[in-house]
Amino acid sequence: MSFARSLLRVKPAEQLAEDGSHTPLRRTLGLVPLVALSVGATLGTGIFVVLAEAAPAAGPAVVVSFVLAGLAALCSALSYAELAGSVPVSGSAYSYAYATLGELVAWICGWCLLLEYGVSVAAVAVGWGGYLNEFLRGTVGLTIPDAFAAPPGDGGVVNVPAALVVLLATAVLLMGVRESARATTITTLLKIAVLVFFVAVAITAFRSANMTPFAPAGIAGISAGASAVFFSFIGFDAASTAGEEARDPARDLPRAIILSLAIVTAIYVLVAYAAVGAVGVGVLGESDASLATALRVVTGQGWPSVVLAFGAVLAIASVVLTVLYGQTRILVSMSRDGLLPGMLSKVNGRAVPAGNTVVVGAVVAVLAAVVPLNQLAEATSIGTLVAFGLVNIGVLVLRRTRPELPRSFRTPLMPWVPLLGLALCVYLIFGLDAVTWLTFALWTAVGLAVYFGYGRRRSKLNRTVVEAAD
Template sequence: MPDQGEAPPPVPPGAPTAATGSRLTRRKPVEQLVAEGGQGAGGALRRSLGLWQLTMISVGATLGTGIFVVLGEAVPDAGPAVILSFVIAGLTALFSALSYAELAGTIPVAGSSYSYTYATLGELVAWVCGWCLILEYGVSVSAVAVGWGAYLGELIEGTLGVGIPEQLAAPPGEGGVFNLPALLVVLLAMAFLLGGARESARANAVMVVVKIAALGLFCVVAFTGVRAGNYEPFMPLGMAGVSAAGATLFFSYIGFDAASTAGEEARDAQRDLPRAILLSLVIVTALYCLVAVAAVGALPWRDFEGSEATLAGIMQEVTGQGFWATILAFGAVVAIASVVLTVLYGQTRILFAMSRDGLVPRVFSRVHPRTGTPRANTLLVSVFCGVLAAAVPLGRLADATSIGTLFAFALVNVAVLVLRRTRPGMRRSFRVPLAPLFPAIGLCLCLWMMGSLDRITWVVFASWMAVGLAVYFAYGMRRSRLAGADR
C-alpha cells in the first residue's frame, strides 16, 4: 500500500508483480504508522509523558558511564583542548539529532528509527535497522549492567570495607561464576517498567537529578583546585589531537535518541519529541564541557596519561580525602542505573513496534490492560538481558553496539532526505534547517565514524547482520502484516 500521493516503486521489465524484490521494498504508509500508534494486542499504551519526562529519558540514556571514565582516554590526545573535543563531538551528534527531531515529530511512534525507515526505505531496510537497534539496546543494557556491578562493588568496599565476592561479581571466563549485581540492576529496572511508563519516568527523573548533582559536586570541588597554568599550552597536540579525542568522545553522546522510542506514550508527541531530543543534547553537552573545564584545570593534562584518571580520582587528588570519591561512586551507581532503565525501556518499545508489524512474535506487542505496558515483552527482554549480563562474557559484542548505533543514525539521515523528496507537503512540527545539506553531513559523519572502528568490530557486526537476515527471511518476511495486506 503506497503512501498517498506516491507512485508505487517501478517494476523492472519482465519481473513478476509479486517478486521477492518488491516485497522487500514494500513501505508502510506514514498515515498507517501514526494511526496504529499506541495500539497493541489486547490494549493500548498510555499517553502520560510530557516534555520534562521525555527529556529526562534521553538525558538518562546518554549521561552514564562515559563521562565518569572517558577523560582518562581523551585528554592525552587533546590536552586542555579536550573541551573543544566535547564541542566537536556534540556538533557531530547534532546533525543526526536534527534528523531524529524531524522524524520524531512527523512520525511519532514507538519504533524510533525502525519505523522511520519502514515508511521511507522499505521493509528489509527497516528490519536491518530494527535488528541493529536490538543489538544496540539489548547488548548495551547488559554491558552497562556489568559496569554498574563494578561501581557498586567499589561503593560497598569504600563505605563498608567489604567487597562483593569475586565469584558473584563476574561471569564465567572472567574470574567468577555469576554476576549477581548485574542481574539485580536489570531486574530493578524491570520492576519500574512493569509499574507503567509514568512511574518509570518519574524514577528515571529522580536518578537523572542525582547524577547531575554528582557531576555538579565534582565541578565545585575540582574548581577549588584549578590552576591557570594547567590550561597552557591549550592545544599541545594540535587540531589532529582535538579531532582524535572528538572521535573517542562521540560515543559518550549515544542515547539522545531514546526519547523517540516513547512516541506513543507522549501526551503531545509532535510538539514535545523534537524539543526533548534537542534539549537533552544541549544539557549533556553543557555538562560535559563544564566537567572537562574543571577536570583539566585541576589536574595537569600530562597526568592523565596511563593513570586512568576518573572523576573520583581527580576529586581525591584535589582534596586528599577518599570521602569525596565515595560520594562520586554513589553518583556513578545512580547514573548507570538510570541508563539501564531508559535503554531497557527503549528496547521493549522497539520490539513492541516490530511485533505489531508482524516481524517478531505477537507476544511482544501484548499490552497489559491495567498498567498500559507491554508486560510480557518487558519480562522477556529483562530476563534475557539480565542473564546475558550475569552469565556471558560480552567481549567484542559490546563494542559492536557502537557500529549498530551509527548505522541506525545513518539510516535516519537518509530517511529524512527520502521523505522530503517523496512527501514534501507533509506537515512537520520540526524541520531540519538547510536540508538536504545537514542530513547529508550527518550521514557522512556517521559513515566516517563507522570507518574508524576496528576490523574485529566489523566482523562481529557482519555476523550479527547475517543472523538477522536469516531470521527475517525465515520468519519476518512471511508473517509481515504488509505481506497479508498484499494477498
C-alpha cells in the same frame, strides 16, 4: 510484486500513525518526563564509564572528541526531531526507516537498535559495578571480590552487580510507565547535581600543565576518542521510543530530543575539561570509576569520592532503566508489524509489554554478567552510527517523496545538515576497531537470517499488499 521490490515496500506515515493511535499503551508523558527520559538514557553512559577509555587515547583533546561526537549527534538529532514530529509513533529509527526506505532497511535499522539499546544497557551495568565498589569501599571498607564483580576476560568469573542492576530496572519497568517516568526524573536530577558537584570541586585543582601536550596523538587520537565517546551520546533519541506514551508527541518529541542533547553535551564538555585539568589523563585511565578516583586525588579525602560514587550508583541505574524502556518499545513496534513474534507487543493490565520486558531484562542481564566493558561499548557504537545514518537518509527521502506531510519541526539548512550528519556517522564508523566490524557483520548476518526465515513471511505489510493484489 517482484522479490526486490517487496524488500523495499514502505509503510506509509499515515498507516504508522494510525497504528500508533490505537495503541494499548497509555499516553501519560509530557515534555518534562520526555526530556528526563532522553537525558536519563544518555547522561552518565559516557562520563561515568567511557571517559576512562577515551582519555588515554585522545589526551587532553578528549574535550574536542566530545565536541566532535556531539556535532555528529546534533545533525542526527535534528533529523530525528523532524521524523519524530512527522511519524510520532514508538519504534524510533526503525519506524522512520519503514516509512522512508522500505521494510528490509527498516529491519536492519531495527536490528541495529536492538544491538544499540541492549548492548549499551549491558555496558552501563558493567560500569555501575565499578562505582558500587567505590561506594562500598568508602563507606564500609569492603569491596565485592573480583571473581563476582567482573566478567571473564577482565579478571572475574561473573559480574553479579551488573546483572543485579538490570534485573532491578526490569522490575521497575514492570510497575508501569508512570512509575518508571517518575523514577527517571528523580534520578536524572540527582545525576545532574552530582556532576555539578564534581565540576565545582575538580575545577579548584585545575592545572594548565595537565592540558599539555593537548593532542599527543594528533587528529587520529581525537578521532579515535570521538568514535569511543560517541557511545556516551547514545540515548538522546530515547524520547522517540515513547511516541505512543507521549500526550502530544508531534509537539513534544522534537523538543525533548533537541533539549536533551543540548543539556548532555554541555555537561560532558564541562566535566571532561574539569577532570583532565585537575588530574590529567593518566589518572582518569586507571579505573572504571574515573571521576570518583579524580575527586580522591584532588581533595586527598574519601568523602567527596563517596558522594560521587553514591550519585553514580543511582544515576547509572537510571540509564539502565531508561534504555531498557526504549528497547522494549522498539520491540513492540517490530512485533506489531509482524516482523517478530506477537507476544512481544502484548501488554498487561498496567499497559506494560510484560513478556517483552522480562525477555529483554533476562538477555541483557546475562550479557552484563559475562561480557567485558570495552567490547560492549564499541559494539554499541557501530549499531548506533548505522541507525543514525539511516535516519539522516530517511529525512532526505521523506522530504522528497512526501513534501506535503505535516511536520511539527523542520530540520534547518536542508539538505546540508542531514548530509553532514551522515558523513560524520560514516567517518566515526571507520574509526572503530576491526573486531567491532566483525561483530557487527556477524550480528547483521544473524539479523538477515531471522528476517528472511521469519519476518518477511509474517510481515503484516506483506499480507496487506498480497490481499490488495488479490
